[in-house]
Amino acid sequence: xxxxxxxxxxxxxxxxxxxxxxxxxxxxxxxxxxxxxxxxxxxxxxxxxxxxxxxxxxxxxxxxxxxxxxxxxx
Numbered sequence: 001x002x003x004x005x006x007x008x009x010x011x012x013x014x015x016x017x018x019x020x021x022x023x024x025x026x027x028x029x030x031x032x033x034x035x036x037x038x039x040x041x042x043x044x045x046x047x048x049x050x051x052x053x054x055x056x057x058x059x060x061x062x063x064x065x066x067x068x069x070x071x072x073x074x
Contacts, residue, residue, distance in 0.1 A: 020054035023047055027062035044068050 025047050029040035040060065041047050045068050047057045 019052075020056065021051075022056045022058065023051060024058050024060065025064075026060040027064060 023035035024037045024040035025035075025042070025044055026040040027042065029042040031042050031046040033039035033041055035041045035047065035050065037058075041050070043066055044057075044059060044064055045066055047059075048068060048070055051057060
């Protein structure tokens with residue numbers, strides 16, 4: 001019974017991560033890129049507008065001159 005409870009908990013805990021993605025932003029990127037590590041997006045705002053709940057955005061070092069508006073993620 002204890003193993004079953006642990007299995008159920010682990011399954012429920014990891015479900016949100018099954019459909020998540022990791023995206024990258026770099027001042028040297030382009031927003032027309034796919035947001036991968038080798039082809040990152042250029043602006044943080046584009047990343048904010050493109051992601052879904054559970055996704056992760058990794059922002060590379062650099063200077064980003066932009067105003068960012070973050071709303072509810074759906």
